[in-house]
Amino acid sequence: MKYEAVVIDASYHEENDETIINLFCRTKEGISLTARVHGFDPYFYLVSPPDKVIDELKNDKDVKKIEKYTLFVRGIERECAKVTIRYPYKVPEYRKNVPEGACLAADIPFHLRYFFDADLSLCVEIEGNDVDAETKSKYTTDIVLDVEKISPATPFKVPLTVFSFDIENSIRENRIYVISYAIRKGNELIKDAIWSDTDDEREIIERFVEVIKKYDPDVITGYNIGGYDIPVLTERAKSNGIKTLNIGRDMGTFSVSQERFWRVHGRVVIDVWMAVKLRLRPKQETLNFVAKMLLGEEKDDVNRLKIDEEWKNRREDVIRYCIKDAELALRILEELAEINRGMDIAAVAHLPLDDAINGRTSTLIDSLLIREADRRNIGVPMNKYGGSETPIEGGYVHSIQPGLYHWVIVCDFKSMYPSIIISKNICFTTLSEDGEIESPTGVRFLSKERRVGIVPSILERLMAQRDEFKKKAKRAESAEEKAYYDGLQNAVKILMNSFYGVFASSFYRFTDKKIGGAITAFARENIKNVIATLENEGIKVIYSDTDSVFFQSPYKNLEEAIKFGEEVAGRFSKEGMSLEFERILEPFFSHGKKKRYVGKAIWPKEEIVIRGYETRRTDAFDWQSEALMEVFDAILNSKDEKELKAKVISRAKKLIEMTLNGEVPIEKLVISRSVRDFESYKDASRLAHVEVAKQIMAEGYEFIPGMKVSWIVVDARKTPQKVEPYIEGKEFRSKPDYEYYARRVAMTLSRVLEVFGYDEDSLFTGSRQTSLASGSLDSFEVEEKRDEKPQQKKKPTLEDFM
DNA sequence: GAACACTGCTTACCT
DNA sequence: ACAGGTAAGCAGTGTTCT
Numbered sequence: 001m002k003y004e005a006v007v008i009d010a011s012y013h014e015e016n017d018e019t020i021i022n023l024f025c026r027t028k029e030g031i032s033l034t035a036r037v038h039g040f041d042p043y044f045y046l047v048s049p050p051d052k053v054i055d056e057l058k059n060d061k062d063v064k065k066i067e068k069y070t071l072f073v074r075g076i077e078r079e080c081a082k083v084t085i086r087y088p089y090k091v092p093e094y095r096k097n098v099p100e101g102a103c104l105a106a107d108i109p110f111h112l113r114y115f116f117d118a119d120l121s122l123c124v125e126i127e128g129n130d131v132d133a134e135t136k137s138k139y140t141t142d143i144v145l146d147v148e149k150i151s152p153a154t155p156f157k158v159p160l161t162v163f164s165f166d167i168e169n170s171i172r173e174n175r176i177y178v179i180s181y182a183i184r185k186g187n188e189l190i191k192d193a194i195w196s197d198t199d200d201e202r203e204i205i206e207r208f209v210e211v212i213k214k215y216d217p218d219v220i221t222g223y224n225i226g227g228y229d230i231p232v233l234t235e236r237a238k239s240n241g242i243k244t245l246n247i248g249r250d251m252g253t254f255s256v257s258q259e260r261f262w263r264v265h266g267r268v269v270i271d272v273w274m275a276v277k278l279r280l281r282p283k284q285e286t287l288n289f290v291a292k293m294l295l296g297e298e299k300d301d302v303n304r305l306k307i308d309e310e311w312k313n314r315r316e317d318v319i320r321y322c323i324k325d326a327e328l329a330l331r332i333l334e335e336l337a338e339i340n341r342g343m344d345i346a347a348v349a350h351l352p353l354d355d356a357i358n359g360r361t362s363t364l365i366d367s368l369l370i371r372e373a374d375r376r377n378i379g380v381p382m383n384k385y386g387g388s389e390t391p392i393e394g395g396y397v398h399s400i401q402p403g404l405y406h407w408v409i410v411c412d413f414k415s416m417y418p419s420i421i422i423s424k425n426i427c428f429t430t431l432s433e434d435g436e437i438e439s440p441t442g443v444r445f446l447s448k449e450r451r452v453g454i455v456p457s458i459l460e461r462l463m464a465q466r467d468e469f470k471k472k473a474k475r476a477e478s479a480e481e482k483a484y485y486d487g488l489q490n491a492v493k494i495l496m497n498s499f500y501g502v503f504a505s506s507f508y509r510f511t512d513k514k515i516g517g518a519i520t521a522f523a524r525e526n527i528k529n530v531i532a533t534l535e536n537e538g539i540k541v542i543y544s545d546t547d548s549v550f551f552q553s554p555y556k557n558l559e560e561a562i563k564f565g566e567e568v569a570g571r572f573s574k575e576g577m578s579l580e581f582e583r584i585l586e587p588f589f590s591h592g593k594k595k596r597y598v599g600k601a602i603w604p605k606e607e608i609v610i611r612g613y614e615t616r617r618t619d620a621f622d623w624q625s626e627a628l629m630e631v632f633d634a635i636l637n638s639k640d641e642k643e644l645k646a647k648v649i650s651r652a653k654k655l656i657e658m659t660l661n662g663e664v665p666i667e668k669l670v671i672s673r674s675v676r677d678f679e680s681y682k683d684a685s686r687l688a689h690v691e692v693a694k695q696i697m698a699e700g701y702e703f704i705p706g707m708k709v710s711w712i713v714v715d716a717r718k719t720p721q722k723v724e725p726y727i728e729g730k731e732f733r734s735k736p737d738y739e740y741y742a743r744r745v746a747m748t749l750s751r752v753l754e755v756f757g758y759d760e761d762s763l764f765t766g767s768r769q770t771s772l773a774s775g776s777l778d779s780f781e782v783e784e785k786r787d788e789k790p791q792q793k794k795k796p797t798l799e800d801f802m
Numbered sequence: 803g804a805a806c807a808c809t810g811c812t813t814a815c816c817t
Numbered sequence: 818a819c820a821g822g823t824a825a826g827c828a829g830t831g832t833t834c835t
Contacts, residue, residue, distance in 0.1 A: 360818065361818090361819045362818075362819070383818090392821075393822095395820095397822060497819095498819060499819090500819080500820070503820090504819070505819050505820070506818090507818060508818090508819080516820075545822085546822085593824060594823055594824080595822080595823055596824070612824070617825095683828090686829090688827080719828065721827075721828095744826090747825095747826095
């Protein structure tokens with residue numbers, strides 16, 4: 001029988017003195033399948049090993065084979081020994097006895113080592129034989145095969161079974177009352193809950209395990225399961241004398257890898273909270289807040305703080321509430337398309353789904369790079385941990401003069417760092433003192449003619465692949481097909497842009513700081529050259545950040561501005577570097593600080609573009625963001641200075657006055673911030689957000705490091721300022737410090753408004769402004785900005801507005 | 803003693 | 818355990834002005 005399937009997760013285990021690799025799959029037909037691979041042994045390389053070492057290894061009963069290889073290591077060909085051993089778990093023992101740098105490829109997870117060597121990808125074609133009944137009983141999948149033949153298959157999509165769960169347990173004694181679940185299987189949504197009339201906890205857990213076995217899900221998910229539900233389940237199973245919680249497809253249990261990352265063989269564990277944090281960046285991260293925001297639905301009304309009484313008095317409601325939680329988490333995950341995204345990354349990085357979703361960025365790069373290195377007999381060094389080096393210099397950011405500008409053209413280099421790597425042949429395999437390509441840092445790389453770097457060639461391939469997917473998306477005949485290719489091209493883009501980061505990191509196996517430094521140096525040189533050239537032509541360059549350049553169009557009409565933008569973009573696109581004409585902003589405003597601007601895009605589509613400002617920040621309170629937004633609206637839409645002033649000054653004053661008078665809904669004053677592990681702070685005792693986290697824990701609410709907490713400032717005159725937690729659904733009784741809030745609003749608005757002084761010429765010209773005497777506009781004075789070093793100015797105070 | 807300047811720590815953002 | 822560059826708020830400390 002031949003199966004086409006996606007590899008959900010891969011693991012290995014010992015069986016009768018043999019290491020077996022398990023590939024846990026879901027087939028095209030929707031069958032769950034375990035493919036068992038026999039006969040693959042772990043190995044590593046030793047660089048120029050002394051004869052003595054080889055002799056020792058030859059006599060080692062755990063060493064199966066020693067072969068000679070010539071590998072390219074640190075710039076030259078070296079004699080190496082490939083050492084094949086019996087057990088994967090023994091590899092660390094061998095590598096720790098070898099001097100640094102003399103051991104290669106001894107830190108690659110064994111299941112990935114196999115994946116790379118067999119050149120597999122997310123989608124595979126498997127042929128094999130059914131195993132005997134006894135072996136089959138060790139797995140939960142529909143089919144268990146011993147693999148005869150396996151090969152990569154062209155990517156396809158398979159609907160996965162996703163299992164979301166939620167636990168309600170007693171606060172007093174930790175005991176589990178109910179476990180609910182919501183399962184997506186095809187188009188079906190199955191919802192139910194497990195509890196016991198006699199409150200037999202062991203029975204609840206055992207029935208939960210049965211449900212997992214029955215539905216055999218590919219993904220286990222839930223809201224905050226990593227920090228809460230899984231630890232509770234694991235602990236309660238232990239307390240009940242359950243030896244292994246057979247959740248895995250190999251009947252294994254959860255294991256924790258690095259702090260809060262849970263894994264279980266055969267399934268992908270996804271914490272919806274993590275996905276939400278990453279994709280949505282919401283102001284608050286509670287399930288209720290996110291569900292409301294994303295699905296327009298709220299949780300049922302059960303008081304979790306009084307769960308013991310609730311369970312006694314309104315059991316049905318608690319069960320319903322619990323089911324709803326599991327369902328909401330599932331639907332949020334679907335809304336975020338997190339699994340699809342993971343499948344796309346896995347497909348282009350050629351990894352099992354779990355490694356693509358829960359793995360590190362370096363794993364994605366490893367997957368491409370190690371295969372290519374092996375093909376070309378290039379030694380694969382190990383990652384080097386510890387040792388923090390001096391950071392390399394990053395991107396160039398052009399300082400920005402405060403003001404309102406018109407007809408601003410934005411261009412940016414497409415995939416700038418990957419383009420530089422390709423065009424300058426930057427790679428650890430081309431790094432050489434007698435290279436012909438010299439970076440501004442003085443580091444040299446060999447020309448393509450002498451040696452094509454493996455990183456540049458991989459990136460070139462990815463670029464071509466991305467173009468191909470883009471073409472297919474364009475030609476797609478259905479919306480579904482278009483979305484499919486669009487997902488893949490986006491995954492390739494993410495992958496390409498991840499290369500620079502790992503090469504600039506201090507621990508990655510192929511990293512050399514000289515490489516990362518050379519990339520950014522070329523980038524700075526390039527963008528500075530664009531800026532200088534434009535300025536020489538008399539074009540006013542307004543701003544630039546890393547790979548983008550904002551400049552004023554000499555033409556104040558759409559048709560000619562577009563033509564000009566296209567002309568500039570075309571002119572600076574060369575040597576594989578493509579400058580793209582991104583948009584026209586009319587008008588464009590900044591108060592003179594880098595990474596903060598706002599503009600009205602009029603081409604290619606109409607939209608408001610805001611970067612950096614409080615409206616983008618999750619730690620600003622809504623009232624502050626909304627007030628600033630009103631000001632931006634006025635700035636972007638006023639016909640002239642008079643209209644702007646008429647609109648905005650009195651309105652700003654009014655908003656601040658309202659704040660001072662407490663005429664603000666309390667929920668618009670909520671401030672939220674993330675809180676790390678308490679131990680990680682230098683001095684946690686005076687940080688408002690940390691105090692809030694401690695307080696909500698003391699009140700019995702869930703808090704897990706990394707979570708956002710919310711509060712309201714009630715007295716800012718005290719040091720440290722006095723704050724109180726703000727908890728949804730709980731009435732806030734204290735009085736906010738309205739003066740504090742008014743001052744914060746005043747600060748935010750004045751930063752922007754002080755750009756507009758009384759000098760009529762300076763307004764709406766976008767030209768550099770001259771210093772203005774403050775006049776009847778209260779404190780909205782404008783100061784001259786000179787190059788990099790802005791002068792210190794007097795802080796505007798609340799009184800300035802009154 | 804209030805006001806201010808400056809530093810260190812912290813978070814979130816931009817590319 | 819993918820990078821660096823940047824703004825801004827708060828606490829603490831030292832300095833200056835009143």
